[in-house]
Structures are given as C-alpha cells and as structure tokens.
Amino acid sequence: xxxxxxxxxxxxxxxxxNLTVYCNSSSVFSSLQWYRQEPGEGPVLLVTVVTGGExxxxxxxxxxxxDARKDSSLHITAAQPGDxxxxxxxxxxFGAGNMLTFGGGTRLMVKP
Amino acid sequence: xxxVTQSSRYLVKRTGEKVFLECVQDMDHExxxxxxxxxxxxxxxxxxSYDVKMKEKGDIxxxxxxxxxxxxxxxLILESASTNQTSMxxxxxxxxxxxxxxxxxxxxxxxxxx
Numbered sequence: 001x002x003x004x005x006x007x008x009x010x011x012x013x014x015x016x017x018n019l020t021v022y023c024n025s026s027s028v029f030s031s032l033q034w035y036r037q038e039p040g041e042g043p044v045l046l047v048t049v050v051t052g053g054e055x056x057x058x059x060x061x062x063x064x065x066x067d068a069r070k071d072s073s074l075h076i077t078a079a080q081p082g083d084x085x086x087x088x089x090x091x092x093x094f095g096a097g098n099m100l101t102f103g104g105g106t107r108l109m110v111k112p
Numbered sequence: 113x114x115x116v117t118q119s120s121r122y123l124v125k126r127t128g129e130k131v132f133l134e135c136v137q138d139m140d141h142e143x144x145x146x147x148x149x150x151x152x153x154x155x156x157x158x159x160x161s162y163d164v165k166m167k168e169k170g171d172i173x174x175x176x177x178x179x180x181x182x183x184x185x186x187x188l189i190l191e192s193a194s195t196n197q198t199s200m201x202x203x204x205x206x207x208x209x210x211x212x213x214x215x216x217x218x219x220x221x222x223x224x225x226x
Contacts, residue, residue, distance in 0.1 A: 009152060033214070042116070042202055042217025043155075088154060090215075099170075100215065102147075102154035 003027070004091050004103035012109045013079055021074045021106045023089035031092040032065050032072045033100065038085045079110045115139075118203050118218035125225050131190040133221050135203030142208030144186035145170075145215065146178060149200040158201075161186055162208060193225045 004025045013019055023032065031050040035043035047056050049065035049072065056063045060083075062075040076083055086107050090100040119134035137144065143162050147155040147170075157170030159178040167178050175197060179187045186205075190197055201221045206213040 004154075006154075035215075040219065042204070042219050043215070044217070045214045048214070090155075099157070099160070102156070104152050104154040 004089055004101055006087075006089060006103035006106050008106060009104065010107050010109075012111065015080055015110055015112050016078050017110075019076050019079060019108070021076075021087055021108070023072045023074075023091075023103050025070050025091060027091070027093070028069045029091035029101075030069070030094045032069075033090045033092070034063055034072070034074055035088040035090065036085045037088060037105075043086075043088055076108075079108075081110045081112050084108060084110050116203055116205055116216050116218040118201075118221045120221050121219065123221060123223045125193045125223065127194060127225060129193050129225075131193050131223065133188040133190075133201055133203075133223070135186045135188070135218055136184050137186075137203075137205040137216070138184065139205065139216070140183065141205035141216070142183075143206045143213070144180065145204040145206075146176070146186065146188045147202045147204065148172065149202055149220070155202065158188065190223075193223075195225050197223065198225045199223060 007022045033048045034046045037043040047063045052069045053067045054065045060077045064073050086105045088105045089103040116137045125131050145160040146158040149155050156172050158176050161167045161180040177189045203218040204215040206215050
C-alpha cells in the first residue's frame with residue numbers, strides 16, 4: 001500500500017493569515033487530488049493535478065504537484081472562516097484505476 | 113447534481129448485531145466504494161465495486177461484506193458488529209475506467225457499536 005503523509009495534522013489560524021498544507025510520499029503517483037470535507041458532509045473534490053510541476057489556482061487556493069510526482073502542497077492566501085474544514089490529499093497510483101490512497105488529513109480552523 | 117445518498121446518518125448498535133449500510137447514487141456511475149474514516153487515518157478503502165455483482169477487497173475488508181445487486185445501490189454489511197468497527201463510513205461513486213476519476217461522496221454514516 002502506498003502511503004501519503006499530510007502535515008500538519010491540525011492548524012488553527014486567524015482570518016487573513018496564509019498557510020500551506022503538505023502531502024508527501026516516497027511513491028510516485030499518476031495524479032494527486034485534493035478534497036475538502038466540512039463538518040457533517042462528505043469530502044468534495046477541489047482539484048486534480050496530473051503533471052509533475054503543475055500549479056493550479058482556485059481563487060485563493062494554490063495547488064502544486066511536485067516535479068517528481070511524489071508530493072503536493074496546498075497554499076491558502078488570506079484564509080477566511082469559510083475555509084475551515086478537513087483537507088485530504090489522495091494519490092492515484094499508476095495502473096490501478098480508481099484505487100486512490102488517501103492521506104491522514106489536515107484539520108484547519110480559521111478564526112474570525 | 114450528482115447525489116450519493118446514504119440511508120442512515122447515525123446508528124447505534126450492540127456488539128454482535130448485524131448491520132446494513134445502504135448507499136444509492138443517481139449518476140449511473142460504474143464504480144462504487146465504501147470507505148472508513150477515523151481521525152488521523154484519513155479514508156481507508158473497505159471494498160469497491162466496478163460493476164453489478166462485482167466486488168474487490170480494499171485495504172481493510174476483514175469483518176465486512178458488500179452487495180451490489182443493482183448499478184445504483186451498494187450495501188455494506190457488518191455480519192457481527194464489534195466495538196472496533198465504531199467509525200464514520202463513507203460511500204462514494206465515480207465513472208468507470210478513469211485513473212484520476214473524481215469521487216463523489218455521500219454525507220456519511222456514523223456507526224457506534226456498544
């Protein structure tokens with residue numbers, strides 16, 4: 001089983017601050033997905049990155065896939081209380097269809 | 113909108129009871145999944161199904177079984193519930209054949225086994 005490690009596990013910040021969440025593995029992935037899960041809901045896909053070195057922006061969120069396709073980061077600029085939630089990365093291994101491997105998650109709280 | 117519906121949001125069962133968790137999706141997805149979510153462990157795959165009556169074990173299938181008699185419905189069965197199966201259970205679906213396919217999740221079923 002390929003492992004994905006997320007850091008930090010918990011993050012509590014004030015509104016307006018910037019933050020970065022990391023997702024690391026010793027394995028190479030064909031793609032990397034980021035999901036956000038709000039309390040009482042299932043995870044919802046934010047983005048999929050598929051090319052090594054790829055950077056995608058979604059409003060104040062910037063996602064990067066490492067050149068070696070072993071790691072990814074999520075950077076949030078000027079965090080808002082609405083960003084509060086559990087952020088999960090999920091790696092898609094080569095040749096295994098939809099068998100994603102999920103990281104342990106980063107629980108983010110943004111205080112007003 | 114894609115909708116994945118899980119039949120029970122909260123269940124409380126006793127050790128040894130049989131538990132059924134039902135999941136229905138309305139997007140004609142080929143793939144359906146059952147995950148277990150525990151704090152700090154992320155999502156762990158229990159079983160998945162890529163077609164009617166087809167199933168494959170995930171990472172933690174012990175103590176669980178599944179049934180997929182119709183394309184839209186995927187059931188998770190705990191034959192004899194144990195306290196270590198207390199957890200949040202998430203059902204998901206996706207289009208078939210895509211290595212980077214987006215998963216669509218239900219809202220989850222929180223099971224407590226006493």
